[in-house]
Every structure is written in structure tokens, then in C-alpha cells.
Amino acid sequence: xxxxxxxxxxxxxxxxxxxxxxxxxxxxxxxxxxxxxxxxxxxxxxxxxxxxxxxxxxxxxxxxxxxxxxxxxxxxxxxxxxxxxxxxxxxxxxxxxxxxxxxxxxxxxxxxxxxxxxxxxxxxxxxxxxxxxxxxxxxxxxxxxxxxxxxxxxxxxxxxxxxxxxxxxxxxxxxxxxxxxxxxxxxxxxxxxxxxxxxxxxxxxxxxxxxxxxxxxxxxxxxxxxxxxxxxxxxxxxxxxxxxxxxxxxxxxxxxxxxxxxxxxxxxxxxxxxxxxxxxxxxxxxxxxxxxxxxxxxxxxxxxxxxxxxxxxxxxxxxxxxxxxxxxxxxxxxxxxxxxxxxxxxxxxxxxxxxxxxxxxxxxxxxxxxxxxxxxxxxxxxxxxxxxxxxxxxxxxxxxxxxxxxxxxxxxxxxxxxxxxxxxxxxxxxxxxxxxxxxxxxxxxxxxxxxxxxxxxxxxxxxxxx
Amino acid sequence: xxxxxxxxxxxxxxxxxxxxxxxxxxxxxxxxxxxxxxxxxxxxxxxxxxxxxxxxxxxxxxxxxxxxxxxxxxxxxxxxxxxxxxxxxxxxxxxxxxxxxxxxxxxxxxxxxxxxxxxxxxxxxxxxxxxxxxxxxxxxxxxxxxxxxxxxxxxxxxxxxxxxxxxxxxxxxxxxxxxxxxxxxxxxxxxxxxxxxxxxxxxxxxxxxxxxxxxxxxxxxxxxxxxxxxxxxxxxxxxxxxxxxxxxxxxxxxxxxxxxxxxxxxxxxxxxxxxxxxxxxxxxxxxxxxxxxxxxxxxxxxxxxxxxxxxxxxxxxxxxxxxxxxxxxxxxxxxxxxxxxxxxxxxxxxxxxxxxxxxxxxxxxxxxxxxxxxxxxxxxxxxxxxxxxxxxxxxxxxxxxxxxxxxxxxxxxxxxxxxxxxxxxxxxxxxxxxxxxxxxxxxxxxxxxxxxxxxxxxxxxxxxxx
Numbered sequence: 001x002x003x004x005x006x007x008x009x010x011x012x013x014x015x016x017x018x019x020x021x022x023x024x025x026x027x028x029x030x031x032x033x034x035x036x037x038x039x040x041x042x043x044x045x046x047x048x049x050x051x052x053x054x055x056x057x058x059x060x061x062x063x064x065x066x067x068x069x070x071x072x073x074x075x076x077x078x079x080x081x082x083x084x085x086x087x088x089x090x091x092x093x094x095x096x097x098x099x100x101x102x103x104x105x106x107x108x109x110x111x112x113x114x115x116x117x118x119x120x121x122x123x124x125x126x127x128x129x130x131x132x133x134x135x136x137x138x139x140x141x142x143x144x145x146x147x148x149x150x151x152x153x154x155x156x157x158x159x160x161x162x163x164x165x166x167x168x169x170x171x172x173x174x175x176x177x178x179x180x181x182x183x184x185x186x187x188x189x190x191x192x193x194x195x196x197x198x199x200x201x202x203x204x205x206x207x208x209x210x211x212x213x214x215x216x217x218x219x220x221x222x223x224x225x226x227x228x229x230x231x232x233x234x235x236x237x238x239x240x241x242x243x244x245x246x247x248x249x250x251x252x253x254x255x256x257x258x259x260x261x262x263x264x265x266x267x268x269x270x271x272x273x274x275x276x277x278x279x280x281x282x283x284x285x286x287x288x289x290x291x292x293x294x295x296x297x298x299x300x301x302x303x304x305x306x307x308x309x310x311x312x313x314x315x316x317x318x319x320x321x322x323x324x325x326x327x328x329x330x331x332x333x334x335x336x337x338x339x340x341x342x343x344x345x346x347x348x349x350x351x352x353x354x355x356x357x358x359x360x361x362x363x364x365x366x367x368x369x370x371x372x373x374x375x376x377x378x379x380x381x382x383x384x385x386x387x388x389x390x391x392x393x394x395x396x397x398x399x400x401x402x403x404x405x406x407x408x409x410x411x412x413x414x415x416x417x418x419x420x421x422x423x424x425x426x427x428x429x430x431x432x433x434x435x436x437x438x439x440x441x442x443x444x445x446x447x448x449x450x451x452x453x454x455x456x457x458x459x460x461x462x463x464x465x466x
Numbered sequence: 467x468x469x470x471x472x473x474x475x476x477x478x479x480x481x482x483x484x485x486x487x488x489x490x491x492x493x494x495x496x497x498x499x500x501x502x503x504x505x506x507x508x509x510x511x512x513x514x515x516x517x518x519x520x521x522x523x524x525x526x527x528x529x530x531x532x533x534x535x536x537x538x539x540x541x542x543x544x545x546x547x548x549x550x551x552x553x554x555x556x557x558x559x560x561x562x563x564x565x566x567x568x569x570x571x572x573x574x575x576x577x578x579x580x581x582x583x584x585x586x587x588x589x590x591x592x593x594x595x596x597x598x599x600x601x602x603x604x605x606x607x608x609x610x611x612x613x614x615x616x617x618x619x620x621x622x623x624x625x626x627x628x629x630x631x632x633x634x635x636x637x638x639x640x641x642x643x644x645x646x647x648x649x650x651x652x653x654x655x656x657x658x659x660x661x662x663x664x665x666x667x668x669x670x671x672x673x674x675x676x677x678x679x680x681x682x683x684x685x686x687x688x689x690x691x692x693x694x695x696x697x698x699x700x701x702x703x704x705x706x707x708x709x710x711x712x713x714x715x716x717x718x719x720x721x722x723x724x725x726x727x728x729x730x731x732x733x734x735x736x737x738x739x740x741x742x743x744x745x746x747x748x749x750x751x752x753x754x755x756x757x758x759x760x761x762x763x764x765x766x767x768x769x770x771x772x773x774x775x776x777x778x779x780x781x782x783x784x785x786x787x788x789x790x791x792x793x794x795x796x797x798x799x800x801x802x803x804x805x806x807x808x809x810x811x812x813x814x815x816x817x818x819x820x821x822x823x824x825x826x827x828x829x830x831x832x833x834x835x836x837x838x839x840x841x842x843x844x845x846x847x848x849x850x851x852x853x854x855x856x857x858x859x860x861x862x863x864x865x866x867x868x869x870x871x872x873x874x875x876x877x878x879x880x881x882x883x884x885x886x887x888x889x890x891x892x893x894x895x896x897x898x899x900x901x902x903x904x905x906x907x908x909x910x911x912x913x914x915x916x917x918x919x920x921x922x923x924x925x926x927x928x929x930x931x932x
Contacts, residue, residue, distance in 0.1 A: 112817065112819065114715055114718070114817075114818060114819035115817040115818050115819050115820075115848075116718065116818070117817065137719075137721055158664065159664045159668075161662055161664075165662070166661065169635075169639070170662060170664075172668070172671070173635070173639060182907075186907050188905070188907055188908060188911070189905060189908065190908065192815075192884075192885045193817060193883050194815040194816060194817055194847070194848050194849075194883070194884050194885050194888065195632065195815070195846075195847045195848060195849075196627055196631070196636060196815050196844075196847045196848075196849050196885075196888040196889055197815055197885035197887065197888060198624065198625045198627075198675050198887050198888070198889055198890070198891050198892070199885055199886055199887050199892055199896075199900060199903050199904065200892065200900065200904060200908065200909075200912050200930065200931050200932075201672060201675070201676055201680075201912050201915060201930075201931065202625075202638070202668075202671045202672055202674065202675055202676075203908065203911065203912075205638070205668045205671030205672070206667060206668055206671070206672055208668065209664050209667070209668055210667055210668075214667075225723075226718075226721040226722075226723060227721070228721070229721055249580055252580070252582065252692075253603075255603055255692040255693070255694070255695055255761075256692075256761065257691075257692060257760075294723075294760070294762050295721075295722065295762035295765040295766045295769065296760050296761035296762025296763070296765060296766075297762070299761040299762060299765075300761045300762075303761065349658075349660040349661070349662050349663055350660060351578065351580075351581040351583065351659060351660055352580060352581050352582070353578065353580035353581050354581075378662075380661075381660070381661045381662045382581075382660050382661060382662075383660075383661075383662050417659050417660070418658075418660055419658045419660050419662075419663035419665055420665055421663065421664050421665050422660065422662040422663060422664070423662055423664055424664070425664050426664070426665055426666065430665075434665060434666065437665050438665065438666060439654070439655055441648075441652050441654055442654060442655065442656065442666065442669065443666075445654070445669065445918075445919075446666050446667050446669075448918055449667060449915070449918065452911075452914055452915065452918055453911075464666065464667075465666050465667065466666075
């Protein structure tokens with residue numbers, strides 16, 4: 001019923017404009033084709049090709065409340081989004097949905113340097129918060145590769161990780177409290193603004209990572225960490241993947257907790273070489289990039305350099321800034337090309353001791369199914385991002401091989417005691433595997449929690465849980 | 467109907483013996499008066515004086531499942547407990563309840579040093595886990611003052627904090643996954659055994675800190691941290707409370723994150739002096755105990771010493787082990803005497819910048835209401851433990867003054883942007899203040915979550931939420 005649908009949507013548009021933008025000057029409610037297309041998806045794969053009926057650009061808490069309570073009354077799906085840089089399809093449009101963009105709510109409401117706390121609206125870009133607190137010698141620790149684009153609201157929705165989180169924790173570890181609008185428009189205050197607090201159930205953690213399916217975050221109180229006065233970066237080329245994985249464990253055995261410890265295989269080095277004109281791939285079969293920070297940065301650097309050299313690594317000269325530059329290049333080594341149906345980046349995590357065995361398994365899988373593979377990993381966390389791809393000219397057969405390889409790689413991570421998603425979230429794309437990881441009782445409990453928070457099922461339906 | 471009740475209890479005892487201890491040899495089900503008295507409460511204040519109908523000592527997951535599913539069928543309250551060292555009345559008996567002790571489930575199931583993970587039963591004593599992983603150069607970070615008695619299960623139930631948590635996080639930050647028996651006996655597996663993972667809702671964090679009201683933890687997968695190769699302890703005596711609080715902020719401004727940073731006022735020093743024969747109280751009006759660790763321990767020690775000296779602190783000589791011994795004494799400076807109706811220890815937290823103002827407020831309150839006061843604080847967290855007391859001979863009037871002082875101290879913490887409980891939990895005792903901190907919508911949502919997990923309300927009724 002496309003005609004009828006258009007009419008109904010038109011009524012919704014008019015009704016919402018009336019409520020939040022009566023004189024129509026701020027363009028808070030937009031239904032042009034261009035806007036609907038621009039806001040229909042994130043950087044992940046798509047299951048279908050719906051466009052939102054229209055897009056609302058909220059500018060304040062009351063706007064969000066108005067949209068949700070209206071949508072709840074009329075049973076219209078609402079998909080809240082930040083910058084749309086997610087890679088699991090977490091904000092892909094449903095049929096006849098409203099996309100609720102939080103990008104205009106981008107104010108840093110408070111920075112309290114002595115309390116080491118900031119309060120931000122959801123549309124604040126991660127890197128902008130980092131810049132703002134840096135002048136106080138502080139940092140917002142979670143640093144997804146998308147930190148220059150992605151928003152704190154989106155980071156909270158996906159419980160985003162990043163390079164620094166082996167030492168400083170993921171988004172959940174930095175969120176002290178939230179203001180959240182529930183499906184019916186109620187404004188809820190969870191958590192606290194102190195570092196510690198155990199009053200009642202941990203609703204804050206329940207919202208973090210729930211991908212907009214339980215409520216819409218309109219403000220976050222976050223803990224800041226110390227911006228290290230010094231950091232030291234180490235680039236260690238290893239002859240083999242095995243030797244590099246041994247290096248990861250050796251760093252741990254020397255009781256050094258690096259701020260960053262990234263693993264790059266030959267294929268990933270080749271991508272960086274192609275993009276930046278470097279010659280990494282000629283220098284070894286695997287690369288570890290390690291950064292130590294804090295007041296012990298130099299002591300730890302010396303320990304790491306010695307431990308890795310003893311394992312046969314070739315190290316860039318100390319003090320050479322090649323390692324620091326490589327870490328920046330690595331940040332952009334996956335986000336360069338949007339995934340499509342012929343190329344999919346994965347996000348599994350395994351216990352650290354399983355890194356070597358799992359990397360081997362990935363190679364076997366790629367060979368077995370005739371697909372291309374390269375791997376980058378947050379090695380300190382055991383969080384791997386293998387990328388599988390086939391040539392588009394392989395057509396349907398290539399896609400089938402790709403799908404089988406993906407399935408087996410995920411199964412392999414679970415067999416190794418791991419998880420199907422280390423930091424990207426389930427979104428729409430990974431629901432296919434969620435039942436492999438979680439028992440039916442857990443799936444059912446999640447459904448019931450969802451129903452409790454969102455009885456009419458308007459909040460980002462078909463995402464995050466199964 | 468005491469007689470009738472006794473009969474019903476007798477039936478329950480027989481039925482449960484039949485299910486989990488048919489030959490009666492292991493004494494899993496006990497109803498002697500001595501046992502019922504020993505297991506009727508924790509170290510916190512009591513609201514009433516119920517004894518459990520009987521006590522079950524579970525030895526395996528199946529025992530817990532049998533108890534809960536039986537209790538669920540017969541609508542009998544079940545209060546799970548570890549060592550009973552809590553101080554908020556979280557395991558105080560309800561009328562005709564079963565107390566379910568997990569202390570016999572005390573096996574460390576796995577230690578995986580390379581993964582930096584351990585899997586433990588709930589009855590494992592915190593300090594025993596620490597000892598077991600120390601030989602691998604690892605530690606279990608959360609260290610409540612009760613760590614030599616309290617169990618991991620109890621720590622999980624209360625989301626226990628401790629001295630080290632400013633740097634290493636609270637219990638929640640160390641729990642990766644849980645096995646939990648739900649009210650109906652279902653065994654649920656939450657979380658994962660990798661450091662990172664974002665599949666589905668964070669049920670693990672929902673159980674952590676829920677004080678046995680949503681389920682009974684039968685196994686925990688915990689993250690271990692590096693046992694520092696070196697640590698340096700600093701004892702800094704300040705002329706005034708204000709100067710010591712300025713010291714806390716100065717350490718932060720120098721971007722040092724100490725492993726421990728404890729604040730002791732004159733009253734707390736006097737308690738240590740009385741217990742250990744020291745002469746702390748003669749050396750200043752407030753004491754900061756700071757411990758730096760990690761590979762930067764010495765660098766950080768030097769920074770802290772200089773910063774505190776500049777603020778007028780008198781420091782114990784570097785290398786002198788007085789500071790390390792004082793930290794151990796401080797661990798026992800509150801747990802020495804069980805609180806009673808005339809003496810209550812509080813557990814508020816405030817933003818760090820509010821420490822001085824709040825300490826002043828506490829003094830005013832004590833003077834105003836004629837009650838005694840001493841304060842110890844995990845200063846790095848802004849988590850204060852004021853102890854208020856009156857002389858028992860003051861009788862009812864004293865108790866009234868004590869109650870008013872307590873109320874005002876809690877109100878003062880909230881006014882300062884803080885919380886009514888930093889690490890002890892709500893239990894039974896602090897429910898009186900929960901409505902001051904949480905809006906009705908949060909209270910109601912918690913009630914609904916409780917109902918979802920425990921429809922018959924058998925799990926630790928009357929605790930944790932309002």
C-alpha cells in the first residue's frame with residue numbers, strides 16, 4: 001500500500017513538525033529523498049534496502065521525548081543514530097521508520113577537571129571531546145578507529161572499543177551515568193557522577209551496548225583519564241605470525257600493560273604500503289605496534305624492546321617516530337573502504353592464548369573456501385578484525401564461498417572460547433550468529449527485557465538481540 | 467501461627483534433604499538453633515530479628531538449582547550468602563526464609579595465566595584467589611577490607627570495591643561472565659571469557675551488585691591484573707583536613723594514578739594508635755596514605771612526594787616501611803568492631819572536588835547533633851566512610867540524634883552531587899535513602915526488572931531496591 005503509506009507518513013511528518021518545529025525554520029523534520037537516502041544505513045552490510053519515512057534532527061531532550069512518545073502512540077519504529085559509522089548495520093532503516101538523528105545535540109555540557117568527569121550530549125564527536133579535555137591534561141579513553149567521526153551517543157549504543165582499551169577499558173568502563181528517553185517519552189536518569197556507586201541495579205550498563213533498542217541516550221556523564229605526559233611507541237617486525245603472537249604473550253609475562261598493542265599481518269601491511277608508500281611487507285611476516293604510556297613509559301619501553309628482540313623481532317630504532325606514525329596509519333587501515341557484499345570485516349575476540357591457533361584456523365578457512373584474508377587485531381584484548389573478500393567477478397559462487405568462510409571463522413572463534421563480536425556490536429548483520437553464542441534462555445531473557453522497556457517494539461526493531 | 471509454621475518448615479527441610487542430601491551425611495540442610503542464629507545476618511544493622519527457618523549449604527550447581535526451584539514452587543524466600551561480611555544488612559533473614567550458604571562451593575575451577583583469567587565458584591575467599599594467582603605474577607584486583615573473609619560470590623553480589631579500585635576498578639570491572647541460577651532453577655550463562663565482548667545486553671553487569679535479588683551466582687569468570695613488580699608507599703601527615711584534600715587533587719593534577727590513596731582523619735588515626743600503639747594522631751590533623759605501583763612506581767613516588775611536601779605535608783622517610791604498615795593497619799581500621807545501633811559506618815561517595823566541603827559538612831552535622839565522628843576515605847574515588855556514634859548511655863535520645871545525623875550526612879552527599887553508597891550496597895539498611903537518590907521512574911523500572919527475573923519474589927525480598 002505505498003500510496004496509503006505515503007499519506008500516513010505525511011500525517012506523521014506534519015504532526016511532528018507541529019510538535020517540535022512549528023514555524024518550520026530549523027528543518028528538524030526532513031523527508032526529502034536525498035536525506036532519506038543519506039540516513040538509511042551505516043557502514044555495515046545491509047539485509048534489505050528500506051529508506052526511512054523521514055528523518056528527525058533532534059536539538060534538545062524535549063524533541064527526543066516528543067518523537068518517542070508520538071512514535072510510541074502510533075507504533076512507528078524509531079532508529080536513533082549518531083554519525084552512522086557503525087559496521088554491523090545497527091542503524092539500518094526498517095520499513096516506514098523514523099530515523100532520529102542526534103547529531104545536532106553536540107554540546108559538551110560540562111568539563112570538571114578536578115572531578116575528572118565530563119557531561120556531554122550524544123552528538124558530540126568522540127575526538128572533539130578528546131580535544132576539549134586535552135587542555136586539562138585529560139583524555140576520554142575509548143578510541144574507536146572512527147573517533148574523528150563517531151559520536152559519544154553512538155559509542156555508548158555500541159559499547160565501542162578501540163586501540164587504547166586493553167589498558168583503559170571500553171566505553172562501558174568510562175560511562176558513569178546516562179540520561180535516557182524511554183519509548184514512552186519518559187526521561188530517566190541512571191547511574192551517578194562519582195567514580196563509584198552501587199545504588200540499585202546497574203541500568204547504566206544495561207543501556208550501554210543496547211544499540212538503541214531500550215531507549216535513546218540524550219546525555220552521558222563520562223569519566224576522564226590522565227593524558228599521559230609521555231608515551232613511547234615500538235614497531236616490531238616478526239618473521240612469522242607465530243613469533244608475533246608469542247611477542248604478545250611475552251609482553252604480558254613481563255607485566256607490562258601497553259596502552260596499545262596492535263597486530264598486523266602481511267596483508268594488512270600491504271594495504272598500508274599501498275596507501276602510504278611504505279615498505280612494511282618487505283620487512284617481515286607480521287608486525288606488532290606497541291605503545292607504552294604513563295610515568296613508567298620509558299621503563300616499560302625498555303622491557304618490551306628487550307623481550308621482543310629476544311624473540312627475533314626486528315625493531316625500528318628507538319626514538320624513531322616511525323612507530324608512532326604506523327599506529328596512526330593502522331587506525332585507518334580498515335576504515336578506508338566501506339565493506340560491501342564482496343568484502344566483510346569481522347570482529348571476533350578469543351582468549352589471548354588462542355591467538356596463534358585462531359590465526360592459523362583463519363588461514364585454513366580462507367584457503368579451503370578460496371577467499372582472500374587479511375588480519376589486524378587489538379592483540380592485547382584478543383580482539384581480531386579479519387577481513388574476508390572475493391572478487392566481484394566471482395559472482396554468486398564467490399558470495400557463497402564468502403558466506404561459508406565467514407560462518408566458519410565465527411564458529412572457530414566460539415570453539416576457541418571466544419565471542420562473535422568484540423566491539424562492533426550485533427546490529428542487524430550479526431544476529432545470524434547470536435544463537436551460536438547465547439543459550440536460548442539468555443535470548444529469551446533479553447527479549448523480555450526489551451519488552452519491558454519497549455512494549456510496542458518501536459525502538460530499533462530487529463537489532464542487537466535475537 | 468508459629469506451630470503451623472514450624473510444621474511447614476519441617477516439611478521443607480525434609481523435602482530438601484530428600485532432594486540434595488538423601489542419606490543425610492553431608493549436613494547440607496541444617497535447622498539447629500545455633501546454625502539459624504549464626505546465619506541470620508551480616509555485619510550491618512538489622513531492621514528486625516528474624517531467624518531463617520533453616521540453612522542450606524550448597525555443594526554444587528545442582529544443589530542451588532534444587533533449592534531455588536523448590537522454593538519457587540512453594541513461595542519460600544531464599545537469601546543467598548557468602549561469608550556474611552557485608553555491612554548493609556544485605557543477607558539479613560526474612561520471616562520463614564531459607565538461607566542458602568555458598569561457602570562450601572569454594573573451588574578455584576581454572577586459572578589461565580596467559581589469558582589472565584580465572585574461573586571460580588562463589589564461595590572462594592577473595593584473598594585465597596589472590597594468593598593462588600600471585601604465583602603467576604597476577605592479582606585479583608578488587609580488595610574490600612574484608613578480603614581475607616569475604617567471598618567472590620558476595621563481592622559480585624555487592625559489586626564490592628576496595629582500596630585498589632581507583633586504579634584497577636571495582637568488582638564489576640573484573641567480572642567477564644557469570645553462571646547464575648534463576649529463581650525457577652534455570653542455569654544461565656552470561657558474558658564471556660574474553661576481555662572484550664558486546665553480544666546482546668549486558669546481563670553480567672545487571673547481576674553484579676544486585677545483591678542476590680535477581681539470581682544466585684554459582685560461578686564467575688574474572689579478569690586478572692598484573693601483580694606489580696614493585697610498589698612504593700608514602701605516608702603524608704598534613705596539619706589540616708583541607709591540606710590533605712588539596713593533596714588528593716594535587717596528585718591527580720600531576721597525572722599520577724595511585725594504586726591506593728587513603729585519607730584518614732584525626733579520629734581514625736586515634737583508633738589505629740589505640741589498636742597498634744602508634745602515635746599518628748600526634749603527627750598531624752590528617753593522613754594520606756598513597757601507594758604507587760607498576761613499572762613507573764619510583765618515578766610516581768618521587769612526583770607524589772614532591773607535590774605533597776610542597777603542600778606542607780610531613781612525609782615518613784622514603785624507603786621506610788612505616789607507610790606500607792600503615793596501609794595494612796588502615797585496612798583494619800573500620801572492621802575492628804561490628805557496628806551496632808549506637809555506631810554506624812557510612813559509605814557515601816562525592817565528586818573528588820567536593821571532598822573538603824563535604825568533610826566540613828560532616829563536622830558541622832556531628833557538632834549540631836552532638837554525635838561523635840571519624841572519617842576514613844578512599845580519597846582517589848571520593849568514597850568516604852564516616853563513622854558516627856553515640857554513647858549507649860545516651861539511650862533513645864542518643865539514637866534519635868544519631869539517626870538525624872546519618873540522614874543529614876546522606877542528604878549532604880547527595881547535595882554535593884554524590885551517592886548514598888559507594889561500595890557497600892543498599893542491602894536492607896539503606897533502602898530508607900534510596901528514594902532520595904533515585905527518581906520514581908528508576909525505582910519502578912527496577913521493580914519491574916525484579917519481577918521479570920523473580921516473579922514470585924522469593925530472592926532476597928526487601929533488599930537492594932525499593
